[in-house]
Amino acid sequence: MELRQLTALLTVAEVGSVTRAAKLLHLVQPAVTRQIRLLEEELGTPLFERTRHGMVPTPAAEVLIMRARRALDELDRARAELRPEPGEVTGIVSVGLLESVLEILAEPLTDAVARRHPGIELRLFSGYSGLLQQWLDTGEIDLSLLYNLSDTPSLWVAPLLREQLWVVGPPDADLHVGSPVPWATALAHPLVLPVSGHGLRALVDRARSVAPVQPRIVAQTNSMLLQKQLVLAGHGWTVLPAAGVAADVAAGRLSGAPLTAPDVERSVVLGVQHRSRLIAPVEAVASTLTRLVGELVRSGAWPAATADARPRAAGG
Template sequence: MELRQLTALVTVAEVGSVTGAAKLLHVVQPAVTRQIRLLEQEFGLPLFERTRQGMVPTPAAEVLIMRARRALDELERARAELRPEPGEVTGIVSVGLLESVLDILAQPLTDAVAERHPGIELRLFTGYSGHLQHWLDTGEVDLSLLYNLSDTPSLSVVPLLREQLWAVAPPDAGLVAGSPVPWATVLAHPLVLPVSGHGLRALIDRARSAVPVEPRVVVQTNSMLLQKNLVLAGHGWTVLPAAGVAADVAAGRLSGAPLTAPDVERSVVLGLQRRSRLLAPVDAVSSALTRLVRELVGSAVWPSARPTGRV
C-alpha cells in the first residue's frame, strides 16, 4: 500500500468521480483508476460502486477511507511541525465548536490564531456536543467545546463557563434581556424545539417538567438555524443558549430573555485528549480559545454567562 493509493482513494470519495479526482491530483485518469484497482486487489474487495450519481464507496471502503484520511492528515501535520521557522509554532489544529457558539467564537478565534500564530492552520468543525465528543475520542478533532461534561477516561475537561438558557420569540413578543421570562409563559405558546435525544432538549424537558403546563410542540429539528427561522416565521417560541441568539436579538431579528422559574443553565467546557503533554500547536490554540472565552464573558459579548474554572 502506498500513499498515492490512499490519496487517490480519499480524493475519489470526496469528489465522486475518477475524472474529477484526476484533475485535482494533476494526473491522468488511468493513473487514478490504477491506484484504486491496486487497493481492491490488495484487500480483495470492491471499493466503489459506479452509479448515475458517480463513484459511491462500498461499506468496506468507508472504513478504509476513514483510516486513510486520518493517516494523510497526520502526515500533513508532521510535515508542518517538522519544518517550523525559528521560534514559530506551526502545525494543523482541528477544533470542534458547538453550533450555538459559532456566531460569537468562530471568527474571533480565527483572527486571534492568525495574529498570534500565523504558522498554525485551523480546521473548524461544528456539531452537537455528542458528535463533537465522539470526534474528540476518535482523534478527528484535537480539542473541542462541549457542554455538561466531566472528565472521562479518554478526555480531560477544563470548565469554562455557565450560561443561562433563553426564551426566544419573534420581535413583536417584546422579550427583553433584563426581564427574565417564567417557563409558564413560554409553555403557553407553541414551541419549536430541538429533537428528542439532543442534549439541549434534555435540559429543556427537565426544566419544563417542573411546570404544570402541558407544552404544545409544533416542530422538532436538529438545526439551531432552522429553530430561529421558524420562530421568525411565526411558528412558535423556542429555547436556546444565549450565545446562539445574541446577534439576532441585538439586530432586532428576534427577541429573547433569560428563563426563570426554574432557572436553567448549561456548562460549557473545553475537552482535550488525555496525553502526557499537548502538542505545541494544540496547546497554543487551546490557550487562545480559553483567553478568548474569558474576554467574551468579561465584556458581556457572551450574554447571561459567568466564568468557571480557569477562565
C-alpha cells in the same frame, strides 16, 4: 498500500468522478483508475459503484476512507511539526465549536491564532455537544467546546463559563431582554425544540419537570438554524443559549428574554483527550481559546455569561 493510492481514493470519493479527481491531482485519468484498481486488488473488494450519478463508495470503501483520511491528516501534522521555523509553533489543530457560539467565536479565534501562531493551520468543525464529544473521543478533532460535561475516562475537561438560557419568539412575541419570562409562561406556547439526546434538550426537559405545564411540541430538530427559521415562520417559540440568538434579537429578526423560575444555565467547557503531554500546537490553541473566551465574557460580547469559578490550565 501506498499514500498515492489513499490520496486517489479520497479524491475520487470527494468529487465523485475519476476525471475530476485526475485534474485535481494533476494526473492522467488512467493513472487514477490504476491506483483505485490496485487498492481493490489488495483488499479483495470493490471500492466504488459506477453509477450514472458518478462514482459512489461501497460500504467497504467508507470504512477505508475514514481511516485513510485520519492517516493522511496525521502525516500532514507530522510534516508541519517537523519543519518549524526557529522558535515558532507549527502544526495542524482541529477544533470543535458548538453551533450556538459560531457567530461570536469562530472569526475571533481564527484571527487570534493567526496573529499569535502563524505556523498553525486551524481546522474548525461545528456541531452539537454530543457529536463533538464523539469526534473528540475518536481523535477526529484535537479539542472542543462542550457543555455540561465533567472529566471522563478519555477526556480532560476545563470549565470556562456558565450561560443563561433564553426563550425565543418571533418579533411580534414582544419578548424583552430586560424582562425575564417564567418557564411556565414559555411552555404554554407551541414549542420548537432540539431533538431528544441533544444536551440543550436535556436542560429544557429538566425545567419542564419543575414547571406545572404540559407543553405542545410542534417540531424537533438537531439544527439551531432550523429552530430559529421555524420560530420566525410562526410555528412556535424555542429555547436557546443567549450566545446563539443575541445578534438576531439585537437586529430585530427575533425577540428573546432570559428564562427564570427555575433558573437554568449551561456550563461551557473545553475538552481535550487525556494525554501525558499536549503537543505544542494543540496546547497553543487551547491556551488561545481559553484566553479569548475569558475576554469575550468580561467584555460582555458573550451575552448572559459569567466566568466559571473553577478554571484549570490546559492539560493539567
